[in-house]
Amino acid sequence: MTIFGPLGPSLASSIKANRGIYKWVKPFADWYAGVAGYRKIGLRYDDLLVEERPDVQRALGRLTDREAYDRAFRFKRASQASIVHDDLPKAQWTPVAEDKRYLKPHVLNVVAEDEERRVWDTIAVQRKK
Numbered sequence: 001m002t003i004f005g006p007l008g009p010s011l012a013s014s015i016k017a018n019r020g021i022y023k024w025v026k027p028f029a030d031w032y033a034g035v036a037g038y039r040k041i042g043l044r045y046d047d048l049l050v051e052e053r054p055d056v057q058r059a060l061g062r063l064t065d066r067e068a069y070d071r072a073f074r075f076k077r078a079s080q081a082s083i084v085h086d087d088l089p090k091a092q093w094t095p096v097a098e099d100k101r102y103l104k105p106h107v108l109n110v111v112a113e114d115e116e117r118r119v120w121d122t123i124a125v126q127r128k129k
Contacts, residue, residue: 030096039094040087041078046103047071055114059106067102 015021033039038048049056063071081088 033096033099037087039096039099041081042074042088042092042094043078044074044094044099044102046101047074047078049103049107055107055110056103058110059103062106062109063103 015025033045038045051057051060060068077088077092087093
């Protein structure tokens with residue numbers, strides 16, 4: 001079992017598999033997400049992914065029109081909140097229930113496709129004797 005996923009080192013799968021550890025870590029994770037402040041300006045967690053990475057760029061191209069529009073709207077709203085140096089009204093904060101991963105599945109698919117392409121491109125063909 002490796003702790004390195006396609007997006008870098010992660011202990012998340014090990015923590016989720018162990019209910020005792022998960023019970024202790026979950027409140028801290030929820031607290032940290034609240035303190036991070038991205039929900040207070042209307043963003044989702046996947047909005048924070050670095051867009052300059054090629055795999056994320058390709059994943060962004062796979063979003064539906066509605067997802068792409070919603071993402072652009074969230075960024076414009078967050079930019080406005082940043083300009084006025086204030087958080088959005090509490091009614092406009094991103095609820096925890098809506099803060100779902102919408103981009104990560106696409107990124108994981110792109111990474112898997114790249115790995116499959118790498119394997120097929122480097123396959124060694126041997127002649128039977």
